[in-house]
Amino acid sequence: MIDREPEPAASTLFCLTCRTVLARGQRCDEDSDHQVRDIGSEPGRSDALAAAWRRVKPEPLLATQTIVLISVLAAVPAAFFGVTLVPADTPWQAADELHLTYFCFAGALAFTAVLLVGQAISKWPRAVRIEPAGSYVGLGLSREGLVGTVALVDGDDGAPGDDHRPVANQVELCLDGDSAVTLRDGRSETFEVHLDDGRVLEVPAGPVRLDAPRARWERIGDGEARLAAAKHGGIDNPHDVGRPEVDPFPFESAFHIEIRLGDRLQVVGQTEAIMEDVDAEGSYRSAPGRRLRPRGVPRLRLLRRGAP
Numbered sequence: 001m002i003d004r005e006p007e008p009a010a011s012t013l014f015c016l017t018c019r020t021v022l023a024r025g026q027r028c029d030e031d032s033d034h035q036v037r038d039i040g041s042e043p044g045r046s047d048a049l050a051a052a053w054r055r056v057k058p059e060p061l062l063a064t065q066t067i068v069l070i071s072v073l074a075a076v077p078a079a080f081f082g083v084t085l086v087p088a089d090t091p092w093q094a095a096d097e098l099h100l101t102y103f104c105f106a107g108a109l110a111f112t113a114v115l116l117v118g119q120a121i122s123k124w125p126r127a128v129r130i131e132p133a134g135s136y137v138g139l140g141l142s143r144e145g146l147v148g149t150v151a152l153v154d155g156d157d158g159a160p161g162d163d164h165r166p167v168a169n170q171v172e173l174c175l176d177g178d179s180a181v182t183l184r185d186g187r188s189e190t191f192e193v194h195l196d197d198g199r200v201l202e203v204p205a206g207p208v209r210l211d212a213p214r215a216r217w218e219r220i221g222d223g224e225a226r227l228a229a230a231k232h233g234g235i236d237n238p239h240d241v242g243r244p245e246v247d248p249f250p251f252e253s254a255f256h257i258e259i260r261l262g263d264r265l266q267v268v269g270q271t272e273a274i275m276e277d278v279d280a281e282g283s284y285r286s287a288p289g290r291r292l293r294p295r296g297v298p299r300l301r302l303l304r305r306g307a308p
């Protein structure tokens with residue numbers, strides 16, 4: 001009986017700034033100033049929940065200007081009504097002064113009363129809303145880069161029918177249409193990109209950052225997206241997905257993209273030459289300088305699907 005190696009546990013290192021799942025021990029490859037947390041730990045998880053759900057104070061029911069305007073509108077008729085309260089038998093010598101006093105007093109009374117009632121209504125305690133919050137920090141992928149075709153690793157013949165097998169994929173959970181992201185996770189297996197200039201880029205298995213126009217992404221269903229959120233969030237019960245107390249990856253929509261053998265790619269990240277490339281017999285498998293590898297996490301843009 002063959003013991004299968006257990007699948008390595010998903011990394012719990014997560015960038016709060018661009019919401020990207022990172023490999024263990026990584027700073028964020030997008031920007032080293034980004035805030036990275038281990039959401040497998042209680043403090044890290046609590047920070048991720050705080051980033052994913054914001055408390056929104058309710059707007060005042062009445063704006064201050066509105067309250068003042070209503071108070072003035074109430075004061076004017078009240079002031080004129082006050083004048084009518086001056087006793088009819090007031091001697092004419094005192095009437096003018098008394099009219100003015102009643103006018104001002106009634107107007108001021110009405111103004112103050114309406115102002116206080118308006119302020120009380122405005123400050124009436126209402127529940128703080130809790131809303132999901134994504135990140136608008138995208139992958140800052142350059143528009144420049146080497147172009148090539150996705151291929152199997154040199155020497156790996158693959159299985160028949162594998163011509164367009166996926167070799168890398170990325171999932172994004174989104175809010176606000178698709179413009180804010182709450183979870184971005186890109187993974188690749190080992191593959192090569194045969195560059196148009198004759199060189200070969202070796203992409204190792206591990207994290208990868210993929211870019212493509214959204215129209216090329218496949219929308220994934222609610223169930224699958226919930227599973228992705230539960231897996232990365234360490235949520236045992238999928239019904240808890242979407243609950244502010246436990247789910248760091250709220251979403252409204254979810255997208256998925258695959259890179260397959262034969263696809264045309266642009267390598268937008270930095271690369272470096274592989275200096276030693278020796279095969280089992282001890283000889284160079286390819287001329288030095290012909291083989292490259294990504295510097296850091298591979299950053300790739302899908303240009304075109306391979307011919308079917």
Ligand SMILES: [Zn+2]
Nearest residue numbers: 015018028034
């Ligand atoms: Zn980041």
